[in-house]
Amino acid sequence: MAVLVVQxxxxxxxxxxxxxxxxxxxxxxxxxxxxxxxxGGYDGLIVLGGMQSANDDECxxxxxxxxxxxxxxxxxxxxxxxxxLLAVALxxxxxxxxxxxxxxxxxxxxxxNTATDPLFRDLPITPDVIQWHHDAVLQLPASAVxxxxxxxxxxxAFRVGRLAWGIQFHxxxxxxxxxxxxxxxxxxxxxxxxxxxxxxxxxxxxxxxEVWPRFAAAFAGVVTDPASxxxxxxxxxxxxxxxxxxxxxxxxxxxxxxxxHRPPTFGP
Numbered sequence: 001m002a003v004l005v006v007q008x009x010x011x012x013x014x015x016x017x018x019x020x021x022x023x024x025x026x027x028x029x030x031x032x033x034x035x036x037x038x039x040g041g042y043d044g045l046i047v048l049g050g051m052q053s054a055n056d057d058e059c060x061x062x063x064x065x066x067x068x069x070x071x072x073x074x075x076x077x078x079x080x081x082x083x084x085l086l087a088v089a090l091x092x093x094x095x096x097x098x099x100x101x102x103x104x105x106x107x108x109x110x111x112x113n114t115a116t117d118p119l120f121r122d123l124p125i126t127p128d129v130i131q132w133h134h135d136a137v138l139q140l141p142a143s144a145v146x147x148x149x150x151x152x153x154x155x156x157a158f159r160v161g162r163l164a165w166g167i168q169f170h171x172x173x174x175x176x177x178x179x180x181x182x183x184x185x186x187x188x189x190x191x192x193x194x195x196x197x198x199x200x201x202x203x204x205x206x207x208x209x210e211v212w213p214r215f216a217a218a219f220a221g222v223v224t225d226p227a228s229x230x231x232x233x234x235x236x237x238x239x240x241x242x243x244x245x246x247x248x249x250x251x252x253x254x255x256x257x258x259x260x261h262r263p264p265t266f267g268p
Contacts, residue, residue, distance in 0.1 A: 001025065001224050002026075002029060002042050003044035003046060005031065005048065006045070006048060006065070007031065007032055008050030008059075009050035009052075012048050012049040012080075012081075013030075013172070014030065014046070015174055015177060016173075018030075020213040020216035021220055024216060024220030026220050026223060033059075036061055036065055039065060043074070043075070043223050044075040044219075045069045045074050045075070046079070047062060048079050048080075049081045051081075053094075053135065055094060059085055063088055066086050066164075067090065070089075070160060073161065073162060073226065074163065075163045076165065077167070079167055079172060080168060080169070082166065083157075083167055084135060084136075086164060087137045087140060087144075087155075087166060090142075091141045092140050092141040094135055094136070094137055094138060095135060095136070095138050097136035098136075101134045103131060103187075103197055104131060104200055104201045105129075106128075107127070107129070107150065108150045108156040108157070108169060109125065109149055109156075110147065113145050113147055113159075117147060118222060118228075119165055120157065122214055122218070123211065123214065124211060127211050129167075129169035129170065130173050130178060130204070130205075131153075132170060132178065132185075133153075133168060136153050136168060137155040137158070137168065138155075145160075147159055147165075162229055162230075165219075174205065175198075178198065178201050182194060
């Protein structure tokens, strides 16, 4: 199964995620975002991160590719900038994160919608990830399903259509890649604080390598057999404020799981 991988910047490679996907049976064709092939003939699409803005004119070809992938129901994964491009391509809004940039190893919290999501359902409730972004998805496209949040950034993961996912965070990095980003980025951080962030980031990569290969394998399963993913049921619109506190999300998921295992009752 052939997957087109769009690399938006030389310093944002697919890294270990590529190894996990190949181990799961996929063949990856990595292309620069300035020389995109036609999507026909590919079974899946992955769009990686980069330093560009998702609203830049130079990103228009990638946005168009993502829109076509959704229309053709090609299994798709956008990572960081790739997720932002996916959102903008479908009518969402991206801009500076209201809570400021996120750097280093942090936790994200799954939302209740992940209970039936083919990529997220088997992950821990609050998995470790790597963050390195200034912008964020401020408004999801219509009908998108919000899958994960964090106190520092509301939209950490989402799903649109039947077969397209976006993740704001990184799971494809190595310690060397993150340290290279730190050397190139413009920080309002003192050297000691930055080094503490990087040391924590170095250490957490082993945890990421334990958890996220199952996410990669699940995506490979969708690429291999898209028909295994049922059509999404219409969602009821929620008017309450989103829950971003990890403890509250854990409690809600635990209550939901407990209710699901209660024996049915019949009669009055």
